[in-house]
Amino acid sequence: MVNAQLLELISASIIVSALYIQGQAYFKPTIYAQAIQSALISVLAFYLGFALNLIDYVILGVTIVVLRSFIITYFLFRGLKAKPGIRESTRGVASELVVNLAFFFLAVFILYYFVLGRIGLTTEAGAATLTIFSFILFFQGLFLIVTRRSTIAQIIGFIEEENSIVLFGILTIPIPFLIEVSIFLDVLGLVVITSLLTLQKLEHTKLEELMG
Amino acid sequence: MASDEALLIETIVQVSAAILLSPLYQGIHEKLKAFVEGRRGPSFLQPYYDIFKLLKKEVVVTENSSFLFIYTPYVVFGIYLLISFLIPVVYPSPIYLTPTVDFLGGALLFSLASFLKLISSVESGSNFVALGVSRVLSFIFFSEATLITVFFGVALITGTNNPYVTLQYLTQDISHYLQLDHVLITVSFFMLWLFETGKLPAESSGLSEMGMIDDALLYEYSGKLLGILKWGSYVKQYLLGSVLLNVFLFPWLLQTGPLGALLDVFIMFLKWLLLILISVIINTTLAKLRLFKVQDFLAVSFILSVFSLIVTVLIG
Numbered sequence A: 001m002v003n004a005q006l007l008e009l010i011s012a013s014i015i016v017s018a019l020y021i022q023g024q025a026y027f028k029p030t031i032y033a034q035a036i037q038s039a040l041i042s043v044l045a046f047y048l049g050f051a052l053n054l055i056d057y058v059i060l061g062v063t064i065v066v067l068r069s070f071i072i073t074y075f076l077f078r079g080l081k082a083k084p085g086i087r088e089s090t091r092g093v094a095s096e097l098v099v100n101l102a103f104f105f106l107a108v109f110i111l112y113y114f115v116l117g118r119i120g121l122t123t124e125a126g127a128a129t130l131t132i133f134s135f136i137l138f139f140q141g142l143f144l145i146v147t148r149r150s151t152i153a154q155i156i157g158f159i160e161e162e163n164s165i166v167l168f169g170i171l172t173i174p175i176p177f178l179i180e181v182s183i184f185l186d187v188l189g190l191v192v193i194t195s196l197l198t199l200q201k202l203e204h205t206k207l208e209e210l211m212g
Numbered sequence B: 001m002a003s004d005e006a007l008l009i010e011t012i013v014q015v016s017a018a019i020l021l022s023p024l025y026q027g028i029h030e031k032l033k034a035f036v037e038g039r040r041g042p043s044f045l046q047p048y049y050d051i052f053k054l055l056k057k058e059v060v061v062t063e064n065s066s067f068l069f070i071y072t073p074y075v076v077f078g079i080y081l082l083i084s085f086l087i088p089v090v091y092p093s094p095i096y097l098t099p100t101v102d103f104l105g106g107a108l109l110f111s112l113a114s115f116l117k118l119i120s121s122v123e124s125g126s127n128f129v130a131l132g133v134s135r136v137l138s139f140i141f142f143s144e145a146t147l148i149t150v151f152f153g154v155a156l157i158t159g160t161n162n163p164y165v166t167l168q169y170l171t172q173d174i175s176h177y178l179q180l181d182h183v184l185i186t187v188s189f190f191m192l193w194l195f196e197t198g199k200l201p202a203e204s205s206g207l208s209e210m211g212m213i214d215d216a217l218l219y220e221y222s223g224k225l226l227g228i229l230k231w232g233s234y235v236k237q238y239l240l241g242s243v244l245l246n247v248f249l250f251p252w253l254l255q256t257g258p259l260g261a262l263l264d265v266f267i268m269f270l271k272w273l274l275l276i277l278i279s280v281i282i283n284t285t286l287a288k289l290r291l292f293k294v295q296d297f298l299a300v301s302f303i304l305s306v307f308s309l310i311v312t313v314l315i316g
Helices: A005-024 A026-051 A055-077 A093-118 A128-147 A151-172 A175-201 A208-209 B002-036 B048-056 B067-086 B104-121 B128-157 B163-172 B180-196 B223-249 B256-287 B293-315
Strands: none
Touching: A005 A026, A005 A128, A005 B180, A005 B293, A026 A055, A026 A151, A055 A151, A055 A175, A093 A128, A093 B293, A128 A151, A128 B002, A128 B293, A175 B256, A208 B293, B002 B048, B002 B067, B002 B223, B002 B256, B067 B104, B067 B223, B067 B293, B104 B128, B104 B163, B104 B223, B128 B163, B128 B180, B128 B293, B163 B223, B180 B223, B180 B293, B223 B256
């Protein structure tokens, strides 16, 4: 049987890792935190695989840990161009964290009371309310993209969104389909785009975006 | 009649332990910290010596200050004395005056004491104190919010706003203690305790230090008034630390009955040694924070407490 408290604990750790990424200005620990976040999602998949006796979850876990914790981390470090200790100038961690909190707090409550509460979602693992964590992670990824200027932080925001989709999918979508979509997005969307974008330029400013 | 006498003994034990033993824990903390740093350090009774010395000294009051400056230390000490009746800081069952206010009332009393301290120190008219007050205010807008959110969290977990019920709920079953919302709220309150009692590796209490936070408020106080304020801050540290231990971090082992109350004083001493050890490890192993990082630290504590509320309300 699936232990709901263990699922809660792993999901909450994923959210805490996202908060850490939001508050961290240095690139190196941010990339490692992203790898840990992806590894935590694969731990969740492994646990469900063993608890429900389904090999599909294990395959998904292996895919996530290989693609996100190792390959994407490698490409992000390559994009960093071996400059240790570089960081992005952030505008006040405390205010960013509080705005982030207000953003996901409000979004999640609206989603919970107006959407999830009405459609009567059921999951294979029997933990429908846990999908709330995936929404929190999604909004945190979105907020990271909005608040940061550097390509690496924005890509990590995108990975967080990807992670949130997998987290949601683990509990709701048929797993074989999720594995295919996940690999497609990882290989094409993340590895190819990550390597291209980080080679192109490290930081995006408003003026650059407006130039033709 | 017998139960009334028992209640009286339990009350006397709890309140006198909170008032009389609180400087001891500060002394032990300083001694242990000095030991880890390879210094001899002051005696563990040093806070008592300081208080006695200050209580005997003459009070000097600036010309600009009003009656608030003179009487607030007594009121603040009185508030802490009242709080020691309300929350389980030594004895795990309600005592005299406990039903006066609930957990949130306790939090509001702490806030009232902080507010009065700020107002009275500004009354001195010193520029340095005004700087200190503005610094304190730039931090406590987070810490007070966290304190109230944490107490909301406790209320939501147990469905009541009584810390004694929380204590019993946690000791009933280990699964209650390991609930995610309780774990998050404990971490949050521990971070808050580190800030509120000056145990963060950002603060220093020397006279000419730029890192002082709480001590800047006492800058113009002298003699008996300073002694009372210092004693009050030791009591506040004891009250918050004991709530952290008994309601959040380590709620077990407390005994009931008059003899149990006496035993509880010793048990609390052992629990406090554990808390002091954790605090000393944090203080001596972490690099000193830059002062403005305290806001980030408190923001994390606040977010964890609100996240705990989300988990309690939505996940259940």
